[in-house]
Amino acid sequence: EAGVVQSPRYKIIEKKQPVAFWCNPISGHNTLYWYRQNLGQGPELLIRYENEEAVDDSQLPKDRFSAERLKGVDSTLKIQPAELGDSAVYLCASSPWTSGENTDTQYFGPGTRLTVL
Amino acid sequence: AQKITQTQPGMFVQEKEAVTLDCTYDTSDPSYGLFWYKQPSSGEMIFLIYQGSYDQQNATEGRYSLNFQKARKSANLVISASQLGDSAMYFCAMTSGGGADGLTFGKGTHLIIQP
Numbered sequence: 001e002a003g004v005v006q007s008p009r010y011k012i013i014e015k016k017q018p019v020a021f022w023c024n025p026i027s028g029h030n031t032l033y034w035y036r037q038n039l040g041q042g043p044e045l046l047i048r049y050e051n052e053e054a055v056d057d058s059q060l061p062k063d064r065f066s067a068e069r070l071k072g073v074d075s076t077l078k079i080q081p082a083e084l085g086d087s088a089v090y091l092c093a094s095s096p097w098t099s100g101e102n103t104d105t106q107y108f109g110p111g112t113r114l115t116v117l
Numbered sequence: 118a119q120k121i122t123q124t125q126p127g128m129f130v131q132e133k134e135a136v137t138l139d140c141t142y143d144t145s146d147p148s149y150g151l152f153w154y155k156q157p158s159s160g161e162m163i164f165l166i167y168q169g170s171y172d173q174q175n176a177t178e179g180r181y182s183l184n185f186q187k188a189r190k191s192a193n194l195v196i197s198a199s200q201l202g203d204s205a206m207y208f209c210a211m212t213s214g215g216g217a218d219g220l221t222f223g224k225g226t227h228l229i230i231q232p
Contacts, residue, residue: 089160
């Protein structure tokens with residue numbers, strides 16, 4: 001079974017430029033998460049989707065970040081315009097949401113390492 | 118609000134020895150889940166083990182076990198017979214409140230296995 005797929009793996013851009021990250025979750029997983037991991041820190045949640053609905057976007061900086069999951073499968077996270085402080089690893093994860101309890105394990109993709117110059 | 122604390126920024130362990138990675142947590146919710154993930158230099162977060170707040174027994178997965186002490190709010194990861202390939206960052210994480218909430222992570226422990 002294929003894992004969570006993310007692209008690109010690496011991205012280098014200049015500040016003020018736009019950038020987009022793509023994620024394809026594990027087949028059948030209806031919950032999808034985007035996390036940001038700063039250097040030397042643990043990941044922090046940006047947004048959570050259940051199917052196509054964003055059910056928790058409280059930590060998403062909405063002035064420059066946007067996300068979509070139009071058909072409830074793959075998802076895109078966008079930053080426009082990027083700032084120097086956005087340099088980080090952006091991780092996508094998915095889980096099956098089998099019971100709505102805390103047992104649902106999240107499986108992560110390899111991440112996209114963003115460098116803003 | 119929930120919080121994870123990992124107090125060991127880095128650890129050096131001899132190959133084949135057992136190692137314990139510390140994790141304490143804080144939440145006011147009686148129902149929660151505790152997770153450990155491994156992150157090698159390649160960057161991917163690899164799920165290792167899960168412990169539910171109502172589980173009576175400590176979770177085990179191969180060489181990994183979770184020492185769950187509910188009263189102390191600790192969830193330490195024990196790796197038996199460490200191997201060179203165990204060298205990586207290890208993150209403790211939790212979710213609570215039901216539903217498929219996002220994980221709250223600690224800052225991680227950098228484990229280095231020496232031959």
